Amino acid sequence: MVDVIIIGAGPAGLSAAVNAMTRGKTVRIFSNKENYLSKAERVDNHLGFYNVSGKELMDKFKEHAEAMNIKVEDGKVVNILPMGESFMVNINGDIAEAKKVILSMGVSKTKEIPGESRLLGSGVSYCATCDGMLYRNKNAVVWDQSKEALEEANYLQSIGVNVTFVSKKERSEHLNSNIKYINGTLTEVIGEDVVKSVKAGDVVIDTDAVFMLRDAVAPTALIDGLKTDGNFIAVDRNMETNIEGVYAAGDITGKPLQLSKAVSEGLIAAQHAALQIDKIKEN
Template sequence: MENMEVNEIFDIAIVGCGPAGLSAAINGANRKKKVAIFGTEFCSPKLHRAPSVENYLGLPNLTGEEMRKRFLGHLDVMKLSINKNKITGVYPEEDGFALQAKDKFYKTRTVVLATGVSTVKPIDKEVEYLGRGVSYCATCDGPLYKGKKVIVLAYNREGLEEANYLAELAAEVVLVPVLSEKDAQGVTLEQKIKVVKGKPKGIIGEMWATGVALEDQNLSADGIFIIRESVLPDQLVPGLEISNQGIKVDRSGATNIPGVFAAGDCTGAPYQLSKAAGEGQVAALAAVKYLDELKNKAREQLATV
């Protein structure tokens, strides 16, 4: 991470703006920590779609959308905002972590992962070829494919925009749109982009990824870019321990990486609103305790010099 541009320095960076992430943000801010919230354009679609919420203590008979607006309203009261830059990597450093969002980097002392559960599972061999011809970030890795052929699997609107960016670099761009026509409205594709419709089944390759297998045909390319709403947790944070249930955490929300905590649906079932909000609070308070302990250790070391 040498020579990177650090735009901000935070005490707690929260990745995700669902109930767990927003709860973590509010509790971290209440403890006078500098908090950053990184989320999507719409927080949170899962809650928005709920026809009713009957089991949240003290707030009966609300729709999911009414609950969502109350959560966001709480952020407004506390003058907290959501950074819409998508985090694609979290990397440990000597005194904290660097968070990458395309060509921007943010510095934080602790991280709370509240990424929820992705409804889109990895395609066959996707994870195995990550970093070997498969990438989740066109801005990060696009320059490596200047003058070459690339495939973009676009699961959201951002994927279409990334295809346009790659069209400026690559000799050929093949776009496989895996999103609804409604979500694609308003995006004009560069003329050189070739659109191929089909459902991606897996990555083709040997030592290096060489293409994508669709249901009815195979596509070849020098590089493949897979653009979704969220990155798999263990790919987002290298070395993070996960299980079949989700990210492995203790009762404080601590992961196997010191300074990294997790909360909400990404830690496993039950996938309940109250559980997510509660875990967000616990993880934030654990991050605050971790920060205070680091500060006390630093003071003790100075006192002994």
């Protein structure tokens, strides 16, 4: 078990990692996507830097983290489970444990469809390798929204799941020939207590499960009961959410969506998390 797990390796996440390490805490940081700052053509409003590209700044941030032996691990976090004094974090089927968690994934562009959150864990899944064996000899729909979707659809078919692949792209030659393909996008998950079917436009597909294989999971789907303020995560002055021990920092907490705010909030979240860990040790 480590002291702090950080989800997201942009300015807020790297700032949190550096500051947690400075306070003597062990850290793991996960990310599976490029940070938006890297694509910024020019940044003029971050104190101490003028007329630099976003990529130059991100490279500097990464160099700082690497100099402190902070390694960003590639992985998509699919859910977080509170366990009293700690948290179990599921990274594509691999489980890690931490005393505190900091969410710093940036603005969430993931939009849930009707029925998705209500049936999460009752046929809706975000991880094929985690839940695939539950649907062996059953029907499952895989919704293509990430670069791993093809691989995971093929994996499900290989373990005996009857897969239907839904994608806006043309059928790939790498998709198993036994997998049914539907061109489109999912618009609704249907069922009372468990998934019974999904809609792709006007087409209704009967199924026992649907795998939403996105590059990122919506924050509210990561951990049950997380409070939001509109499209953002609600936090207090210490960057702590309504769930004790879970923090959020950066664009994910709301406007202004600025680099300096993200760096500052990462620092605040990490320092408060470290302080709380130290208080527990003293007691």
